[in-house]
Amino acid sequence: MKVLELKSVETELGGSVLLSDISFAVEESSVVALVGHNGAGKSTLMKTILGELQKAKGEITINETSTQDEDFLTYKEQISYLPEEPLLLTELTVMQHFQLYAMSYGIEEAIMEEKIKSYTSGFELEDKLNEYPESLSKGMRQKVQTICALLPDTPLLLIDEPFMGLDVYAMDYLEELIREKAHSGTAVLLTSHQLERVKDIADTYIMLQHGEVLDQGPISDFKTIRRRKHDERYKD
Numbered sequence: 001m002k003v004l005e006l007k008s009v010e011t012e013l014g015g016s017v018l019l020s021d022i023s024f025a026v027e028e029s030s031v032v033a034l035v036g037h038n039g040a041g042k043s044t045l046m047k048t049i050l051g052e053l054q055k056a057k058g059e060i061t062i063n064e065t066s067t068q069d070e071d072f073l074t075y076k077e078q079i080s081y082l083p084e085e086p087l088l089l090t091e092l093t094v095m096q097h098f099q100l101y102a103m104s105y106g107i108e109e110a111i112m113e114e115k116i117k118s119y120t121s122g123f124e125l126e127d128k129l130n131e132y133p134e135s136l137s138k139g140m141r142q143k144v145q146t147i148c149a150l151l152p153d154t155p156l157l158l159i160d161e162p163f164m165g166l167d168v169y170a171m172d173y174l175e176e177l178i179r180e181k182a183h184s185g186t187a188v189l190l191t192s193h194q195l196e197r198v199k200d201i202a203d204t205y206i207m208l209q210h211g212e213v214l215d216q217g218p219i220s221d222f223k224t225i226r227r228r229k230h231d232e233r234y235k236d
């Protein structure tokens, strides 16, 4: 099933077209990597899917029925999002952030507690539950935001630069969690510049350039394309 489908989506901001004619689908239980140079439009596309940026044209549908234009609340409830930069609230502790996310997605208390225990142990944050964001390191804040996004079991998980600021152990653990999510049915769309890591977890890729889809296909093709470009550059 197509958990996310975009048809000819266009996004404008301040009179300039940032995305044009974007069409693709993300299937259930799959991981799709959104790749491209700085400024290619990856974060803009994530924000357009979330509805933080309003699309000028096209259609975005979740689970083949819920369109962004018709019932935005139902549409939005089916998405969990990990932003590129942590958006933590200064007045809430780490635990209160988790509770806030769990409550807003209606997660049962026992399930929430079990997940928090498991994720905080995996990310080595068990002793930080009563701390405020200002007393955490950048990587720890990123881990807190990551756990918030992983708590709900939504059909679609959007992750913008998941590995940024994480140490290698946390990156490996997150990679494992993303695989688990996909295995249990979640459709994952992630952006990353860590191409070596991405090619191990993604099933397919979408390459953006200047706000347009330059290329898309199975991740095995992406490896070949990259190798060919690398070989061409160094053949002399």
Ligand SMILES: Nc1ncnc2c1ncn2[C@@H]1O[C@H](COP(=O)(O)OP(=O)(O)OP(=O)(O)O)[C@@H](O)[C@H]1O
Pocket (backbone or CB within 6 Å): 013, 014, 018, 036, 037, 038, 039, 040, 041, 042, 043, 044, 045
């Ligand atoms: N608030 C904004 N107002 C105007 N233009 C913007 C705004 N945000 C982004 N852009 C422009 O949109 C284009 C795409 O930016 P975007 O942040 O989506 O790129 P990206 O692929 O996520 O890049 P990176 O890899 O650096 O994170 C860029 O040309 C950028 O200058």
